[in-house]
């Protein structure tokens with residue numbers, strides 16, 4: 001065991017404090033790396049505050065880890081000391097079931113192990129990336145292309161992977177019209193990815209506040225959604241991604257899909273409510289579905305794509321002492337567009 005500096009919640013709802021967490025010794029299949037930066041995802045806040053169920057404390061959240069390799073186990077050939085690496089939402093799975101074998105470890109039939117707050121196969125509770133160092137099985141570590149700065153690349157590990165999977169699955173690309181509902185940490189990465197894929201991307205929002213930003217980042221159009229907007233955009237999009245975590249007019253948005261289009265929910269609404277008339281869906285052959293992050297290979301593909309196309313999230317780098325204030329600002333949607341912790345300040 002190694003003791004490493006961390007920020008963690010000592011109990012449910014308590015502010016995060018500086019502390020020490022244990023990291024296991026480097027096993028034959030492990031990669032040890034210095035976590036230089038970690039993004040703050042809204043899920044971190046929901047989890048440590050107990051809003052998504054009971055947790056074991058102290059708990060250090062964070063599933064957007066970016067850093068440099070410091071040691072590798074004897075079976076590890078893909079990584080060497082000094083490599084730029086990342087870890088997203090997953091740190092273990094069975095690797096044998098059908099979802100695992102087809103690169104969808106997040107849907108492991110024997111239980112995917114998430115980066116923090118999950119009970120790993122050795123019985124320990126996983127600790128996330130608000131720590132200065134991590135030891136992770138190499139099958140769940142990805143390479144970060146050298147041309148991407150590690151601080152801005154960090155949010156790609158969750159936000160990027162969350163948007164990548166549905167954009168790929170529903171063939172976002174030239175000739176496709178993609179709409180993104182919500183323009184926050186997830187939405188702005190979705191815009192940049194879909195735009196780089198060659199799609200025409202429209203942002204749909206409840207307010208005009210971020211219109212200028214969205215257009216600057218390459219949006220084809222930005223609509224504040226009122227009745228006139230819903231009417232004017234009927235049957236307009238091939239793909240709509242809902243990134244917001246509050247209840248939206250799903251039935252209204254569904255009408256904005258073309259024949260055969262897909263509506264994908266990726267926001268983390270803990271109580272999703274959907275009321276759709278089947279006749280609307282069936283008559284236009286539209287799809288309604290959900291998406292949960294990317295598998296490991298998909299995450300690597302996404303990072304390689306971001307390296308090639310220079311896709312980077314907009315970030316605000318903060319010292320660890322600012323984490324609790326940053327949490328409050330994330331909850332208040334007061335961030336453009338992702339906080340990233342400089343872990344050297346712990």
Ligand SMILES: [Zn+2]
Pocket residue numbers: 041042043044063158159
């Ligand atoms: Zn996340």
Ligand SMILES: [Zn+2]
Pocket residue numbers: 093094095096097098099100101105107108109110111
């Ligand atoms: Zn599995």
